[in-house]
Structures are given as C-alpha cells and as structure tokens.
Amino acid sequence: MSDKTIQIELVQQHDYRFDVHFGGDMPVVTTDEPAPLGTGLGPSPVQLLCAAVGNCLSDSLLFALRKFKQAPDPIHCKVQAEVGRNADNRLRVLKITATLTLGVPAAQLEHLDRVLESFEQYCTVTQSVGQGIAIEAQVFDGIGQRLK
16 A cells, blocks of 8 residues: 555657646656657656656665764765666666765765665665666765765
C-alpha cells in the first residue's frame, strides 16, 4: 500500500515532443527525443531519469548532513548514463554513475563517515531505479578528495 500517489500529465505537442504538467503552479517542462526521432527541443527521458537520480541523491546527502547540523553547501552533482544494447539488441540504460561534490573540505564536516555509509539508503528514486539499473554514487569533497 502506498503512502502517496504522484501524478503528472504528458501532452503531445509534435512528434516526440511532449509538455509535462506537474500540477499546481509548477512550470511545464517540454521533453523531446534527440535527432533523428525528435528535435532535441527539451530533455530526453534518459536525461530526466538522470536528473531524478542525481537530484534524489543530492537531496539525501544534504538531508543526512543537515541532520548532524553540518553545512556542505553548495552540493554539485554530475550524472552519466551508459546507454547500450541488451541481449535482445534493444537500447537500455545499463548503468548510471552519479558524482556528488560537496562545497567544503571533508575536514569541516562532522559525522561524515556515518552519513556516507547511509545516505543512499534513504534516496527513494535511486533505491527504486537501482532495482533494475546499476547505480554508482561517488562523493568528493570541496578540494577534490574522493570520500566514497
């Protein structure tokens, strides 16, 4: 049984271009497939998937650090999706790598080891998508030291 139902609406504008309505006062987002199917006027479904995973991981990391009253801001996240063919020769997202960078050196943050061990477990999107797609989260501090 779900705690909440999320609903959006997609309305086709032309060929593979859709307007995505989130409801309320949220702005409409136009999506499109890249050429040759579409015109690339907006983000593709794969880009939206990457955005959802990266945003959720960034939120989870920030929330976990703020629970300990830490200020890692600004967090920066780059997400890369590896797209390739599966055994049936169909295009699939094979792996997603998210690289999160904290805005400060690790030495300025307390309880960082605890946070790095657990923050991914609270990411709703990543944990759900990760059941079907390999996801790797890398974390660096503000001076480029790899933490995870």
